[in-house]
Amino acid sequence: LSVIDNDKLMGIACSKHTLWRSKMLASGLPSVPDITEWKERHEINTRRQGEVVSVTADYAIIRCKKSHLVFYTNKSMQKRRKAWPLTVGIDVTFIPKPAPVQGNRPNATQVKQ
Structure with missing residues (x-):
């Protein structure tokens, strides 16, 4: 039927x-x-403000000022060459992305000083 x-x-x-x-x-x-x-x-602004808390030659750790979450970033995640190298203590803005593997830190992409 x-x-x-x-x-x-x-x-x-x-x-x-x-x-x-x-x-x-x-x-x-x-x-x-x-x-x-x-x-x-x-348009929704997804950029967050943060502070660089740790830096090595390969990666940096950024703490979000609003949520106090810690984000991981490295040079390959940046679209702009001016964004790297980062220095400890500077204020930056970034776009958060979820962690690629569960248990890892979320990523910070498109970091701007």
Whole structure:
């Protein structure tokens, strides 16, 4: 019975009137005004502020000022070459990412001084 019901519904969905009505939905799109400020109003800032608490040649540890969580970062996680090397005690901003392996520290990417 469900096959028969599905066949009936498919017939309705593929009727000429239904297809015509579906095509008409997009007819008014060019007249919809563009909202240029839409991105700025709806963008969520995911950057966090932190302080570099430990540095070696290969990696750095950053403590988030808001949550006091500790984040791991290294040179390969940075898009900008100016971000490395980091020094202990400086304030930075970063984008947090979850730890790749459970039990490890979360990562700090795109660090800016």
